[in-house]
Amino acid sequence: MVKKVGTKPDIAFYRNSYYNLQQHHLNQEHHVPISISPPLPANNIGPGQASGFRLGIYVFKDAEIIDYAAPYGVFSVARRFDPSLDVFLIADALRPVQTQAGLTLFPNYSIHDQPALDALLIPGGFGTRQETYNRRLHQYINDLADSTLLTSVCTGSWIYAQMGLLDGLPATSRKEGDNAEQAAMGLLPIERLAMLAPKAKISAARVVDAGRIITAGGIAAGMELGFHLLRRAGYSDHFVGEVARVMEYQQAYEGYRNDIETAANAKDGYQPARNSRPARTSG
Numbered sequence: 001m002v003k004k005v006g007t008k009p010d011i012a013f014y015r016n017s018y019y020n021l022q023q024h025h026l027n028q029e030h031h032v033p034i035s036i037s038p039p040l041p042a043n044n045i046g047p048g049q050a051s052g053f054r055l056g057i058y059v060f061k062d063a064e065i066i067d068y069a070a071p072y073g074v075f076s077v078a079r080r081f082d083p084s085l086d087v088f089l090i091a092d093a094l095r096p097v098q099t100q101a102g103l104t105l106f107p108n109y110s111i112h113d114q115p116a117l118d119a120l121l122i123p124g125g126f127g128t129r130q131e132t133y134n135r136r137l138h139q140y141i142n143d144l145a146d147s148t149l150l151t152s153v154c155t156g157s158w159i160y161a162q163m164g165l166l167d168g169l170p171a172t173s174r175k176e177g178d179n180a181e182q183a184a185m186g187l188l189p190i191e192r193l194a195m196l197a198p199k200a201k202i203s204a205a206r207v208v209d210a211g212r213i214i215t216a217g218g219i220a221a222g223m224e225l226g227f228h229l230l231r232r233a234g235y236s237d238h239f240v241g242e243v244a245r246v247m248e249y250q251q252a253y254e255g256y257r258n259d260i261e262t263a264a265n266a267k268d269g270y271q272p273a274r275n276s277r278p279a280r281t282s283g
Contacts, residue, residue: 052084053233056117058137059089059107060127063099066219067123067153074226078235078243085233090115092136100125111140117148119229123222124154124174124189132158132196141165149232150213153222155189157215161197169210170201170266174218189218205261223249224256 055075057068068089075087091097091107098104109115120141122131131137137159141150150160154174160166174189181188187195194202207224208215214232216225230240244253 052086053119054086054088054115054117055119055121055229056088056090056109056115057121057123058111059091059097059099059105059123060125060131060134061098062125062127063097063123064125064154064219065100065103067125067156067222068099068121070220070222071121071153071226071229074223074230074243074247077247078230078239080246081239081242082235088115090120092134099127111136114140114143117144118233119149119151120144121225121229122150122152122156122159124152124156124158124219128155128158132162134159138163146212148212149229151215151225151229153216153225154218155192157193158189158196160213160215161193161200164197165213166197166200166210166215168199168201169213170203170205170208170261170263171197171210171213171215172203172205172208172217172261173215175204176218201266203261203266206256206259208261208266210263210266223252224259227253227257228260 055071057072059068072087075085079085079087088108089105090109090111090113091105092111094107094110094113096104096106122128141159141163144150150165152160157166157171157173161171171193172190173193177186177188180186190202190204194200206217206221207228209228209232214225214228216222216228227240227244230243231237241250241253244250
């Protein structure tokens with residue numbers, strides 16, 4: 001039995017320490033009294049918020065950069081308001097991982113370390129063609145506590161589909177195709193999701209929250225997934241809005257914040273638009 005590593009720090013201690021450290025450095029740098037905004041008060045954190053919410057992002061060869069970087073960035077900025085939040089990278093093994101366009105990452109943990117986490121996020125990218133059938137990853141997911149949220153961006157949902165976890169649930173993936181996916185013999189990612197999970201309710205929403213499993217659309221939708229995970233962690237709308245404001249993403253955040261589908265309001269039978277792609281021909 002591998003012992004799980006990682007602990008959940010005390011919220012108040014780290015919030016106050018971070019604020020005091022900011023104040024000290026600013027005063028030293030400018031040699032004048034400077035007033036900065038203190039952290040948001042505790043009432044901006046809902047009663048259901050788990051202390052020190054931890055998001056683990058699984059990375060692999062040819063993972064799409066924005067898929068994992070967008071939610072990571074949301075949590076990074078959110079830590080300015082609550083440093084007890086944590087986000088880190090997990091990989092199949094504790095060695096460098098080359099993602100799309102040659103960007104190489106150094107994971108914090110391997111799946112064998114079993115770090116403590118409240119949510120697992122699987123990004124998409126060309127590498128999901130292999131990860132969809134990675135039995136070690138499947139076993140790792142199956143061994144997670146039932147309270148751990150299972151989330152994905154883009155084609156990351158294929159892994160859950162292959163495992164049969166999306167049966168009877170609404171789910172989504174990327175709806176826009178690249179040149180190969182748009183070709184006559186190609187498949188859009190959301191079409192392939194429907195093939196992998198024929199019992200799922202395929203959705204066109206940007207974020208689909210089916211309870212334990214939360215899937216997001218293509219690439220940049222990882223931003224909205226990051227914000228939604230903050231809400232699922234118990235943070236107030238004001239807290240999440242402040243994170244979006246600091247990121248200079250407020251207008252887009254307001255435009256997308258209601259593009260969320262749940263199991264209760266799921267609409268079955270999504271059909272991808274085909275007017276912008278060549279028709280398939282037989283023979």
